[in-house]
Amino acid sequence: MQNPENPAAESKTSFSQSLLAWFDTYGRKNLPWKQNPTLYRIWVSEIMLQQTQVATVIPYYQRFIHRFPNLPSLANASVDEVLGLWTGLGYYARARNLHRAAQLAWRNYGNELPHTLEAFIELPGIGRSTAGAILALALGQRHPILDGNVKRVLVRQQAINIWPGHPQIKKQLWQQAEDLLPVTRIADYTQAIMDLGAIICTRHRPSCLYCPVKETCQAYIQGSPNNYPQPRPRKSLPLRTTVMLMLLNSQKEVLLERRPPTGIWGGLWSFPECPTQTEPTSWCQETFNCTIENIQMWPLVRHSFTHFTLEIHPIVAQIDQKREQIMESEGRIWYKGVEVMNQLGLPAPILRLLEQLYKE
Incomplete structure (x- = not known):
């Protein structure tokens, strides 16, 4: 039912409903970590997916889970075993942090991973967005996320013409991400908005005609989605x-x-x-x-x-x-x-x- 007294709330509800309807048909539901999505398996996948594409991660994830199927097996492994299975995936601090986090969780949380956002953020290598994604996908907890794909979707929705890493813009995006959260189906919504950025709202040549939320996307309405988001100010690398x-x-x-x-x-x-x-x-x-x-x-x-x-x-x-x-x-x-x-x-x-x- 429409709510003419609160068009903003109606727009937010429409966004999540449209996105979930799209996800039901086109979402990535067969990813290996989505099969038996335990807290441990989702955690490993989200760390691997930081700054790395899904297609690259899948074979590494499958080998890693085969060798370390649960938290105790990872916590008791040597760092060389962990790094060996990470070879070629890059950003090796992720592997060291994953191993250290497993040891800390195994020791401090009764041989399991914590179930609160605050406790997850205290583990090495986990920020607010990663912790929120893990708890939303594995436990259905209602937390916003703001990874690269989600930032791109939200920036285009509002046609923000400032680099999204700017502190004020980042604060604005966090608020938007939280406002758009539905009340139910949090795990599906979280996967859906990540999938939208990865499949439809891509960095280059986005498939806007197939986008379920194009009616509210200011970048699409302007006819210039490729102008968003603005790149990081360039610096010459030493x-x-x-x-x-x-x-x-x-x-x-x-x-x-x-x-x-x-x-x-x-x-x-x-x-x-x-x-x-x-x-x-x-x-x-x-x-x-x-x-x-x-x-x-x-x-x-x-x-x-x-x-x-x-x-x-x-x-x-x-x-x-x-x-x-x-x-x-x-x-x-x-x-x-x-x-x-x-x-x-x-x-x-x-x-x-x-x-x-x-x-x-």
Whole structure:
């Protein structure tokens, strides 16, 4: 029934009803984490989906859940096992936070995940939107979300011509997201608005003709949906340079070192890094008490992070001593081929260099 005394409320109800009707026909209901959507399975999927597309996540999720089907199995795993199954998915802080959160929840919440927004936000790697999505999708709790897809939908609904990351705009979007929540079917609505952004209201060339809420979309009404949302103000990314040594012993094993727990690729395995102004031969002599020979300089590799670009200068060299000259330790191993790809956490550029090395 229409409510002429409160057109704003009627519009909000129409939005959620139209979206749910669309979801019933076109929504993504067969995603693997939607089958038996426990709190644990939804939590794992939402962490993996941060800044990563569904199609990319699915095979990683399936392998991860097969190995770690519940909270205790994840909490009691080693960080190397977790990072190994994350190799190639990127944003590795997510994996470290997931592992740490599992340990904290297992210890502090009676061997299960918490059931309140406030407690979830206290776990590592979980903000308001992720916590809200997890509790809405798994338990039907009434919380708004504001991930990238939802932001894009809401910005176009209001034709907001300011970058949505601006604090004032973000506050406005949170309020809008909360106002649009229906009273019932919270889990379906939450999935529906995420699906709308991923399938219809895409960043480029949105399929507006098929959108269930186009009648209220100011960007569509203006005929300019591609103008929204406004991009983040551009900044030139600084360039960092490093020299990575791919040191091979007589058994054709390559030396890997564990990176520090914080910073880029924290806790992952990589090649030893030689200071850019230091000659590699003397650095190896001083650092490992060994000499190197058959030195080859490979083409540089560029890898982009959010805040800078990394320029890697790979150098392959042979160690003329026996394997035992450089002993394995907690932070140093000898690695052969791709035999333990899923047992060690390896950054994507390092994995590609290893694959190239063992094709030679």
